[in-house]
Amino acid sequence: MSDLIDDPAPGQNMPEYTVSEISGAVKRTLEGEFGRIRVRGEVGRVFRARSGHLYYDVKDDRNVLACTTWKGQIARLSVEPEEGLEVVVTGRLTAFGAQSKYNMNVEEVAVAGQGALMALLEKRKKALAAEGLFDKERKRPLPFLPEVIGVVTSPSGAVIRDILHRLRERFPRKVLIWPVAVQGTACAPEVARAINGFNALTPGGALPRPDLLIVARGGGSVEDLWGFNEEIVARAAAASAIPLISAVGHETDTTLIDFTSDHRAPTPTAAAELAVPVRLDLLTQIESQGGRIRTAARNGIARRQQRLADLARGLPRHDTLLSGPRQRLDIASDRLPAALIRGVQHRRLRLSELSGSLRPVTLARLLAANRTELQRLSLRLSPALERGLRTRRELYENQSARLLPRTLEAQITRERVRLDTLSRRLSRCGTTWIEALRGRIEAHDRLLATLGYEATLRRGYVVVRERGNLVTTCTAAAQAALLEIQFADGRLNVGPQSSPAPRPRKTPSPEQGSLF
Incomplete structure (x- = not known):
């Protein structure tokens, strides 16, 4: 500091300094005396300025040391200072003359001991847990078989291998x-x-x-x-x-x-x-599942086949189902002619009863009265008709005199179109009526073919006639000179037939008793 000492003023023994001189002397003394040092303490308040510089305190139980880490130095810190963390900071002491303060420019921060690291870890863990980042509801399930896997690690270590x-x-x-x-x-x-x-x-x-x-x-x-x-x-x-x-x-x-x-x-x-997963285990599992599916399918088909067979045995045969309707049809076909005859007879009797109640005298008197009333009305109607015809004839003559030839032609044309339309409609109606009659005739033909005996012939039956008469007994057939047998596909004439001789009935022997 000898370079800062000036000659004393007259009458004084103490030298004088300017503020900048004393601030610079203090700064040089601090930086030259301490150089690069390490300081251990607890981190106090931490403040990050808008410029990106970091300001914080390192303290013990009695004193506080102001520390500064510039924006470009923060990225090189292994641990970022947090309040309450015990650390060892490394840097240089310097002074800031504008505020008469000294501080430490920190270049490196290390946690002081494993206990402090665990304390910092617990503090961070509590803070993140309070935000819900550890909740199980946030965790997503892992994909069963990912196509692409991303690995974040060192490419040169044994981990990736x-x-x-x-x-x-x-x-x-x-x-x-x-x-x-x-x-x-x-x-x-x-x-x-x-x-x-x-x-x-x-x-x-x-x-x-x-x-x-x-x-x-x-x-x-x-x-x-x-x-x-x-x-x-x-x-x-x-x-x-x-x-x-x-x-x-x-x-x-x-x-x-x-x-x-x-x-x-x-x-x-x-x-x-x-x-x-393990690929071989998956293949084995797929094969096992395939075998189980095939076995289940076979067993299911077998059970359903057995069930179908059981149900089929419980169903009646088709012959049994049709035997009842066939019998009812035969009975109805046998009763139909008699019913038709009775119906005709009943209506004929009813007609006779109604006609018998009418007397000739009553009919003659009624016809005479109607004839007299008709003559009276015709006498009244003739003058009225003559007057009406005369009036309409005059009206027609007056209107026809006023009609132009063009109007007559137009009316004739309209009437001709109307006549054509009516003729087409009449033709369509006649065609439709004829088709309906043809359909009814065909339906009756089908019904006649169904109810007639020709359908019975196709099932193996025959019709036996003698000179056009039906033969229904064996005796009558034996006495006939010539028989005509009608089959489904034609007729056949045969000669006389002799009745078969009765076969002798076997008499049981005395040793063997009769079963009847």
């Missing part, structure tokens, strides 16, 4: 690898960008969008796995629209991404096992 080997053994699938750093300061932002990048792919695009994501890393210490405890990674896993499996560390290691992912696998190999 284990995953690919296990996928190849179980069920080969397409795999997209997004290389990231799995530890250090670059781990958290790269993993978050990889998850978001896979979700940003367009389904069906040139680069297929994965159906399942696996975030994998091998085992390590808490510090090595700390990148997967960062809030940015946990939120990216929770916001992923693609189902995500977390496979970070070994079975005993737990990170925040395990809670926000859709499923947690204890190891990367186990994640590959969760991603796809």
Whole structure:
């Protein structure tokens, strides 16, 4: 500080300094005396300015040290300061003369001990759980057989080889690898960008969008796995629209991404096992299910055939169903001629009764009275008809005198058209009537063919006649000189037939009793 000392003023022994001189001297003294140092303490208030710079305090039970991390330095911090976190900060002391303050420009922040890391982890876990990011309702089911699997891991480690080997053994699938750093300061932002990048792919695009994501890393210490405890990674896993499996560390290691992912696998190999089923097991299961389906189909068909056979045995035969209607038809056909004769006789008797009640005298008197009334009306009608005809004739002559030839021609034309129309209608009516009569005649012919004896002949019966008369007994046939037998397809004349001699009846022997 000798360069700041000026000659004392006359009468004074103490030198004078300007404010800038003393501020610069203090700044140079702090920076030259301490240089790059490490300070341990608890993070107090944290403030991020609009410019992106980070301002916070590191304190102990008695004093506070103001710390500053510039915007360009924040990305290189392994841990971002949070209030209440015990940390070890590394940087340089400097002074800010505009406010007579000194502070520390922090270039690196490290958590002071594993206990502090666990405390920070629990704090983040409670905050994310309060937002509902750990709820089971948010977790999506894994696809049964994904077509494309996206893997977020280091491309040079043993993890990716284990995953690919296990996928190849179980069920080969397409795999997209997004290389990231799995530890250090670059781990958290790269993993978050990889998850978001896979979700940003367009389904069906040139680069297929994965159906399942696996975030994998091998085992390590808490510090090595700390990148997967960062809030940015946990939120990216929770916001992923693609189902995500977390496979970070070994079975005993737990990170925040395990809670926000859709499923947690204890190891990367186990994640590959969760991603796809075993192909041989599926083939075996399909074959087994196919065999069960075939057996069930055969058994079902056999049961239905047996049931159909049982029901068929319970149904009556068609001959039995038709025997009753046939008998009723025969009875009705036998009763029909007699019924027709009785009907005609009844109507003839009724007509005779009605005609008998009419007397000739009464009829003659009635005809005379009607004839007299008719003559009287005709005498009255003749003058009226003459007057009417005379009036209409005069009216017609007057109207015809006024009619023009053109009007007469038009009327004749209309009448001719009307006559043509009526003739066509009459022709159609006559044709329709004739068709109806023809249909009735054909129906009667069919009924006659059905009820006649010719239909019976086609079933094996014959008609026997002698000189045109029916022969209905065997005796009459034996006495006939010439028989005419009518079959369904023609007639046959045969000579006289002798009645067969009666066969002797066998008499039972005395040793054997009669059964009758």
